[in-house]
Amino acid sequence: MPTRVKKLKCGKWVEPDVIRRDGNLLYILNQYRGLVIVNLDTQSILAHAPTYGYPRDLYIEGGRAYVLVSQAANYTKTRNTVHYDIESRLYVVDVDSPAAPIIESDFVLPGDLVDSRLVGHVLYAVSSAYQWYWYDVPVAAAAVAKKQTDGGSWVTSVNIADPSDIRQADQLHFNETGDLIQATSSAIFVASP
Numbered sequence: 708m709p710t711r712v713k714k715l716k717c718g719k720w721v722e723p724d725v726i727r728r729d730g731n732l733l734y735i736l737n738q739y740r741g742l743v744i745v746n747l748d749t750q751s752i753l754a755h756a757p758t759y760g761y762p763r764d765l766y767i768e769g770g771r772a773y774v775l776v777s778q779a780a781n782y783t784k785t786r787n788t789v790h791y792d793i794e795s796r797l798y799v800v801d802v803d804s805p806a807a808p809i810i811e812s813d814f815v816l817p818g819d820l821v822d823s824r825l826v827g828h829v830l831y832a833v834s835s836a837y838q839w840y841w842y843d844v845p846v847a848a849a850a851v852a853k854k855q856t857d858g859g860s861w862v863t864s865v866n867i868a869d870p871s872d873i874r875q876a877d878q879l880h881f882n883e884t885g886d887l888i889q890a891t892s893s894a895i896f897v898a899s900p
Contacts, residue, residue: 723764723775723823732805734772736762742774742798744805756800756808763795764823766830770803771811771870773830777820795820795834799870814873817861824890828868829876831895835860835884860885862897 725736733745741758760776779796795816801809818834836859864876885897
């Protein structure tokens with residue numbers, strides 16, 4: 708019988724990973740299958756919960772898996788134009804019954820996820836929008852189009868105290884792109900080389 712997930716002590720900060728072990732269960736983030744739960748005693752896959760995006764961070768707390776993915780693109784169409792926005796996403800997966808995980812909710816984060824930290828019941832996610840340019844190759848007499856996106860970063864704090872009601876606690880945006888983070892129980896540091 709799989710063991711239950713133990714609750715995290717409030718105030719302790721946790722660094723993410725894409726693989727977590729809890730007793731005889733192994734939680735693995737997979738780009739093609741989402742969250743995979745393996746029973747180590749029987750060496751078999753119990754179940755998986757599909758997620759969309761590139762797997763980045765995983766936390767297990769209080770019967771829930773908190774899965775963060777980057778490159779969870781959002782496509783929208785306006786007449787003949789398709790808009791492509793890079794977003795990240797936080798999935799809350801109920802793993803209380805490891806053989807039958809349920810995605811309870813998801814939360815959209817701006818930009819591409821850089822890193823995250825869990826401090827007590829607050830998940831801090833750092834994401835960035837990198838500056839890029841797009842040049843269309845001219846076709847016949849058509850003009851060359853150029854698309855520019857300005858860079859910037861966000862630090863988003865998400866309250867996960869109530870898994871059925873996760874919500875943004877606060878968000879800070881700054882113009883530079885930060886890709887190195889460190890957190891303590893009282894501060895988060897975002898830097899770039």
